[in-house]
Amino acid sequence: MEIFEVSQVVMTIGSTYLVRLQPSDDVIMTIKGSLMSSTPKFSLVQGSDGTELASLVGNFIKTKYQILDAEKKPLGNLLFPAIAFKKTLVLTVNGRGYTADGGLMGGSFKCVDNEDQVALEISNKSRFVDRFEISIKGAIPKEVGLLAAVAIHSRFFEFV
DSSP: OEEEEEEEESSOSSOEEEEEETTOOOEEEEEEEOSSOSSOEEEEEETTTOOEEEEEEEOTTSSEEEEEETTSOEEEEEEOOSSOSSOEEEEEETTEEEEEEOTTTTOEEEEEOTTOOEEEEEEEOOSSSOEEEEEEOSSOOHHHHHHHHHHHIIIIIOOO
16 A cells, blocks of 8 residues: 655645655655646646656546546546535546545545445645645556546635
8 A cells, every 4th residue: 555645835836736655755746737728737747847657637617537647548537526515526447436425525535446445545634735645555556546636636625
């Protein structure tokens, strides 16, 4: 099981998130949002400015996201209901579906399969900046888990 921390950098032009493998403080990856885009677009890079490892693209109303590898091949999809009282999502990876119910406040999302096995857990550890702890327990690629946290932040916690 790998545990990552994704934390939003404040006061930047465009959304930026730093990725650390816990318990280290070293930034191993950076997620950068596209500036001046009508739809959410993010790029996961090695280190702070290294090669692109994966990307995340959402639709205008932030209900559907696609996670792509470096060659722009699909790694997974995230679907959020357009209207819902609870914060929920469906994650699809390699044809396998995972559902998560974040409840009314959306503090923790446990992505479980049909057998109730937790494959990915994303917990909001907000303080002054938004921070997420991502526990990857199953066969979900780390790029999917990390970018799923950004999609959740974009959908539920970001106000722009």
